[in-house]
Amino acid sequence: MSLPILDKYIQAFLETLLMVSVSAVIAISGGLLLALTLTVTAGGGLLPKPRFNRGLSIVVNMFRAIPFIILLVAMLPLTRLIVGTTLGTWAAIVPLSISLMPYYTRIAQVSLNDVDRGLIEAARASGCRRRDIVRHVLLPEALPGIVTGMTVCIIGMIGASAMAGAVGAGGLGDLAIRYGYERYETRVMFEVIAILIALVSIVQFTGEWIARKVDHRR
Amino acid sequence: MFDGVRKSYAGPGGAQVEALGEVSFSIGRGEIFGIIGRSGAGKSTLLRAINMLEPPSAGRVLIDDVDVSTLDDAGLLGLRRRVGMIFQHFNLLSAKTVRDNVGLPLKVAGVKPAEVRARVDALLELVGLRDKADTYPAKLSGGQKQRVGIARALVHRPAILLCDEATSALDPETTQSILALLRDINRDLGLTVVLITHDMAVIREVCTRVLVLDGGKLVEQGPVWQVFGDPQAAATRALLRPLQHDLPADIAQKLVPSLDGRSGHAIIALRFTGDSHTGGVPLATLAALGPGATLLHGGLDRIDGHGQGRLLVSVPAATLHTHAFQAARVVNSLGNAPGNASTTAAGHSTDGSSLADHIEILGYVPAHLG
Numbered sequence: 389m390s391l392p393i394l395d396k397y398i399q400a401f402l403e404t405l406l407m408v409s410v411s412a413v414i415a416i417s418g419g420l421l422l423a424l425t426l427t428v429t430a431g432g433g434l435l436p437k438p439r440f441n442r443g444l445s446i447v448v449n450m451f452r453a454i455p456f457i458i459l460l461v462a463m464l465p466l467t468r469l470i471v472g473t474t475l476g477t478w479a480a481i482v483p484l485s486i487s488l489m490p491y492y493t494r495i496a497q498v499s500l501n502d503v504d505r506g507l508i509e510a511a512r513a514s515g516c517r518r519r520d521i522v523r524h525v526l527l528p529e530a531l532p533g534i535v536t537g538m539t540v541c542i543i544g545m546i547g548a549s550a551m552a553g554a555v556g557a558g559g560l561g562d563l564a565i566r567y568g569y570e571r572y573e574t575r576v577m578f579e580v581i582a583i584l585i586a587l588v589s590i591v592q593f594t595g596e597w598i599a600r601k602v603d604h605r606r
Numbered sequence: 607m608f609d610g611v612r613k614s615y616a617g618p619g620g621a622q623v624e625a626l627g628e629v630s631f632s633i634g635r636g637e638i639f640g641i642i643g644r645s646g647a648g649k650s651t652l653l654r655a656i657n658m659l660e661p662p663s664a665g666r667v668l669i670d671d672v673d674v675s676t677l678d679d680a681g682l683l684g685l686r687r688r689v690g691m692i693f694q695h696f697n698l699l700s701a702k703t704v705r706d707n708v709g710l711p712l713k714v715a716g717v718k719p720a721e722v723r724a725r726v727d728a729l730l731e732l733v734g735l736r737d738k739a740d741t742y743p744a745k746l747s748g749g750q751k752q753r754v755g756i757a758r759a760l761v762h763r764p765a766i767l768l769c770d771e772a773t774s775a776l777d778p779e780t781t782q783s784i785l786a787l788l789r790d791i792n793r794d795l796g797l798t799v800v801l802i803t804h805d806m807a808v809i810r811e812v813c814t815r816v817l818v819l820d821g822g823k824l825v826e827q828g829p830v831w832q833v834f835g836d837p838q839a840a841a842t843r844a845l846l847r848p849l850q851h852d853l854p855a856d857i858a859q860k861l862v863p864s865l866d867g868r869s870g871h872a873i874i875a876l877r878f879t880g881d882s883h884t885g886g887v888p889l890a891t892l893a894a895l896g897p898g899a900t901l902l903h904g905g906l907d908r909i910d911g912h913g914q915g916r917l918l919v920s921v922p923a924a925t926l927h928t929h930a931f932q933a934a935r936v937v938n939s940l941g942n943a944p945g946n947a948s949t950t951a952a953g954h955s956t957d958g959s960s961l962a963d964h965i966e967i968l969g970y971v972p973a974h975l976g
Contacts, residue, residue, distance in 0.1 A: 510697035513657055513768075514711035514758060515686040524710055528701035604742040605700045 396563060401583065403477050404559040407549045411484035412542050418485070419492030419541070420534065422448065424522065426493070427500040434508070434518045451490040456548050459483050460555060480557035484548060492541045499533025500526055532603035539595025543588050560584055625651045626822040628665065633815075638792050638799040640809040640830070642845060643819035649802040652819065653768055656800065657689045658682055669766070687715065690759030694771035696751040698743040698758075704730070705739040708757045715762070729757040733787065749780035756787065760795075767791070769801035773808055785811045806845050810834060810909060818842045834907070835880035835914030836963070851904040851916050853968060861969035870972040871920040873902070876962035880912030887913050887962075894931055894961050898922040917962075923970060931961075 426444060429437040454462070463483040464474045471478045503526055511521045527534075550561020560580050568577025626648040633639045643649045654660035655667050658674055666673045674685055698707050709726045713719075730736045733753040743751055752772060759767055769788065773781040789812050792799050803809065809816050809830060817827040820841035826833060837843045853861070857873060874895075878887055887906060892899070904917035925931055 504695075504697070506693060506695055506697040507699060509659060510691070510693060510758075511710075513659060513686055513689075513691040515683050515762065516711070516714050517683065520714040524702075524714065525699060529699060531701060602701070604744055606744050 397579070397583070400558060400560045400563040400580075403557065404546065404549055404561070404587075407477055407480050407484060407552060407557060407559055408542060408545050411481050411488065411549075412538075412545055414481070414485035415488040415492050415545070416538055416541060418489045420496050422489065422493040423496035423500055424526070426497050427526070428518075428522065430501075434521060448490040448493050451486065452494070454487075456483070456487045457551050459487050460551065475556045477552075477557045477559070479555050480549065480552035480559075484545060484552065487548060488541055488545055491544065492537060495537035495540060496530070496534050499530040499537060502533065503529045532599045532605070535595060535599040535602060539592055539599070542591050542595075546584065546588060546591070624822050626662070626819075629819070629822075629824045630665075631817055631824060631827060633798065633800060635798055636792070636796055637815060638789070638801070638813050640813035640816040641800065641802045641819060642804065642806065642809055642816060643802075643841070644804060644845070647819040647841075648822040649804075649819055650770060653770055653800065653802050656766070656768060657686050657691060687711070687762040688764050689766045689768060690762065690764040691768040691770065692752065692755040692759045692772045694774050696743070696748075696755045696775075698751055698754055700743055703740050703742055704735065704746070704754050707743065707754055708761055711758065711761050725761060726757070729760055732760075732791075733757045747780075748776050749783060752776065752780075752784050753787065756784075756791070760791065760797075764797070766798045766800065769799065769803075771803055772801065774803065774805065781808070782811075788812055804845070806834075806849050810849070810907065814910070818845070829910065831880045831909035831912035831914055834909060835878065835912065851918065853918060854903055857902065857918075857971065860971045862972060863969055865923055865970045865972060868972050870923050870970050871900075872923050872926055872970050873968045874919050874921060875964075875966045875968055876904075876917045876919065877964035877966070878906065878914050878916070879963040880909065880914035882963055884912055891961055895919060895921050896925040896928060896931065898925060918968075920971065926967075 422444070426441060426448075428434045429441040429444075431438050431441070433441075451459075460480075460483045463486060467479050467482040468474050470482055473479050507525050507529060508521055511525045516524065549557070549559050550564070552559060553562030553565055560583060564577045564580035567573045568575075568580065629648075629652065641649050641652060651660055655662045656669070656674070658667075658677070661675055667675060669685070669689075674682075677685055699710070702710065705723070705726050708729060709722045712722045712725065717725075727736065727739065730739055733756055735750060735753050735757070738746065738750065738754075743754065746754065755772075756767075767788075772788075773784050776784060785808065788799055788801075791797055792812075799812075801808070801813070813830050815828065816830050816833050818825050818833065818839060818841055820839065825839035826837065826842050833842060834846065837846055853873070861873065886908065899919050899921040902918045902920055904915060906913050906915035906917070921931075
């Protein structure tokens, strides 16, 4: 393998890493916030606001219904507004974040809803305020599920980032399509796939390891 | 402390389910007060009205003459720091160690970490779990988890402790140790304990007074010995059944309503309500049954110094017509007259002629009892 080619791999890898990590931070923190809001405002929640809850839930579902590749195009005006361009790695981060945020919202919401109501009751009975309950009961108790959800979300994001080549974002997926598919360099494609498998495995194992570390339920 | 806890509920939810019909009672300071009923009787709703986890839809709950349903958020926070609560399923946070679980109520109240630690460790000492401070709840047994629950409930030095089926998920031996702990803290800390349970044995073990709920209504209340010795409501009798000495199946099979002149034995139930036998039942009183009597089944419990229980005896049918037995029965039926029940019966029990508070002939067994 010649050096310029190796450079391409390194560059593509770094682009993927940048896209995924920045989008993951935005999507996961935003998704967690939305999930908390949905859990807390649900009927029977800490601060029931049924109408607001229903509205927010519909919005989340709407975004979940849009396929990523379409969102990528539909988001172009917003992307231009935020990052000033519709091309390149940074331009891909906007649709990536927005696409995976509602996805992660639902994953985190499941974990938050699974927190035993008895624990919340016990916290209320011992004089905890709502914010204490969110901080000391809801989040820590749901943490193992929240971490596992992050793993799923990040892996999904690695997959979606391949499509971001459509806006010239680069990355491993882009490399595989341009060389492997369009130029019939099958070897490049397989090598990219090998790198992706390694990357996904590392994320998966790290995620599982952290989830085990924070899980004291058994 | 609790003077005149009074409340009436309509039902929560749109469908106006009556969880509790008008229920009024009061709990004295330093008491261990039991609330018993079948599941769905409204025990849990009643208990949660005390710390406003489930505000009643009507009526008032007074603690120290303060109507707790009028408290604002800050007032409720203060109330809940004076009222500890423990739960059937312990409800400990899995992500926090034993020490952090117990310390959380103090931490959120803004107590300094050093003081939190000192108070938590003292409480863990009290419940006998000092060495488990850094363990996570999942590693503890049921009894240990409930001890952590108790420590957490006591951390604000409350005046009242609410126990929601605190021993229902524990095995009998652990139940005993948890009840003993509750009795100790009631005595040593002067804490008022309100506990709900569906198990009469728990009530007998620790409570001073008991209230029986059925279908959201208060059907009976009084000192434990009285309710046990002479239950008035059908629901109370049903709840007491597992503790009672019913006719054993082998005898029940042979039982006939009448001997029709044949020889045989009568099966008699003697019931002691605890009214007349404050020190116990003198064996001499049983002499009225004659020399042919056999004690078959039964027992006497001493609750708060009152001997109450039920004895099943078999006596030769002929004994029923003897002078001594008839005399004892007459005294007994007099004793049952309304108004002077306890005085009459008690007066005769001392001179040995009153057999029991209630005598009932259950039936006859022809020929000889194996």
